[in-house]
Amino acid sequence: MGIIVENVSKQFGSFKAVDSVSLEIGSGSLVALLGPSGSGKSTLLRLIAGLELPDSGKILLTGKDATYQSVQERNIGFLFQHYALFKHMTVCKNIAFGLEIRKAQKAKIKARVEELLELVQLSGLGDRYPSQLSGGQRQRVALARALAPEPKVLLLDEPFSALDARVRKDLRAWLRKLHDEVHVTTVFVTHDQEEAMEVSDEIVVMNKGRVEQIGTPAEIYDRPATAFVMSFIGPVNVLPSSSNIFQSNGFDSAHPEMFLRPQDIIVETSPNGTTVAARVSRLIHLGWEIQAELTLDDGQVVTAHLTRDRFDELNLEPQQRVYVKPKDAKSFPLYFSI
Numbered sequence: 001m002g003i004i005v006e007n008v009s010k011q012f013g014s015f016k017a018v019d020s021v022s023l024e025i026g027s028g029s030l031v032a033l034l035g036p037s038g039s040g041k042s043t044l045l046r047l048i049a050g051l052e053l054p055d056s057g058k059i060l061l062t063g064k065d066a067t068y069q070s071v072q073e074r075n076i077g078f079l080f081q082h083y084a085l086f087k088h089m090t091v092c093k094n095i096a097f098g099l100e101i102r103k104a105q106k107a108k109i110k111a112r113v114e115e116l117l118e119l120v121q122l123s124g125l126g127d128r129y130p131s132q133l134s135g136g137q138r139q140r141v142a143l144a145r146a147l148a149p150e151p152k153v154l155l156l157d158e159p160f161s162a163l164d165a166r167v168r169k170d171l172r173a174w175l176r177k178l179h180d181e182v183h184v185t186t187v188f189v190t191h192d193q194e195e196a197m198e199v200s201d202e203i204v205v206m207n208k209g210r211v212e213q214i215g216t217p218a219e220i221y222d223r224p225a226t227a228f229v230m231s232f233i234g235p236v237n238v239l240p241s242s243s244n245i246f247q248s249n250g251f252d253s254a255h256p257e258m259f260l261r262p263q264d265i266i267v268e269t270s271p272n273g274t275t276v277a278a279r280v281s282r283l284i285h286l287g288w289e290i291q292a293e294l295t296l297d298d299g300q301v302v303t304a305h306l307t308r309d310r311f312d313e314l315n316l317e318p319q320q321r322v323y324v325k326p327k328d329a330k331s332f333p334l335y336f337s338i
């Protein structure tokens with residue numbers, strides 16, 4: 001097992017930043033800690049790193065109790081959002097830094113730096129200074145620097161969030177590919193659900209210092225354990241269970257609210273079986289997808305997502321009368337608002 005967190009809590013004053021968290025991260029896997037701002041992701045990462053001490057609970061790294069080990073003893077690589085490179089050092093010197101302070105042999109350092117430059121696809125740029133690189137290239141150098149001493153565990157805290165959307169997307173794909181080559185156990189903090197879904201083997205969804213659910217991206221999306229997870233991962237309509245869209249569709253729930261994904265709304269231009277009437281209040285064109293805001297006859301407003309083909313088939317116009325029914329909907333015993 002790569003990392004085991006056992007019932008760990010951390011309080012700042014009277015505020016519980018991490019509240020009885022337990023999780024297991026398989027050796028060699030890439031796991032995302034995902035949650036809104038303030039949900040405790042960075043604190044949990046800092047606890048794993050040894051930058052914070054837990055008030056209670058245990059942290060095991062590769063089978064050994066590391067709860068009270070120093071940062072150095074844990075042999076961990078870090079990459080933070082603004083983990084600045086040393087400006088006065090070349091790329092090579094930056095990557096070599098961790099090996100030089102460990103007094104590794106010069107020839108070994110040289111070979112390792114070359115290997116890492118190739119791994120992060122920056123061969124030939126070793127003599128440049130950080131100011132001569134793009135933001136994305138700098139984060140790749142920072143990752144190479146973190147990987148240089150062959151850490152047991154790699155911890156990444158929002159490593160791409162300061163970069164623009166396009167570079168960020170490229171780096172996500174790149175990180176996934178790199179991880180498939182290196183296989184170091186990696187924990188990745190993000191508040192971006194798309195980033196978590198795209199990059200990780202498993203996602204730990206956090207809310208208010210607690211773990212809401214752990215699962216593969218598909219499990220988290222298709223079988224959300226709580227209302228919070230369903231609302232946080234992907235778009236959702238939240239409607240009262242009494243809304244007429246659920247009547248005669250077998251969805252009447254014992255719980256007051258129902259959660260309905262926009263792509264799970266069937267839209268027709270004429271009544272069909274158990275459909276209910278609605279009016280198109282707004283259409284938003286997003287290229288391959290169209291978002292249709294629909295007002296049901298009971299006054300509830302829902303957003304439906306239609307593929308381009310389906311939209312063209314329906315030939316929808318604003319104010320048009322349509323007929324809708326849910327394909328799927330979920331309800332949960334407890335509702336935690338975001």
Ligand SMILES: Nc1ncnc2c1ncn2[C@@H]1O[C@H](COP(=O)(O)OP(=O)(O)OP(=O)(O)O)[C@@H](O)[C@H]1O
Nearest residue numbers: 012015017035036037038039040041042043044191
């Ligand atoms: N050293 C500290 N002293 C006091 N409060 C802290 C400290 N570190 C974190 N907190 C508080 O703990 C809570 C959780 O913070 P944390 O940074 O772990 O959340 P996060 O999920 O990573 O959020 P973000 O995405 O905004 O970084 C926040 O309310 C924060 O203000």
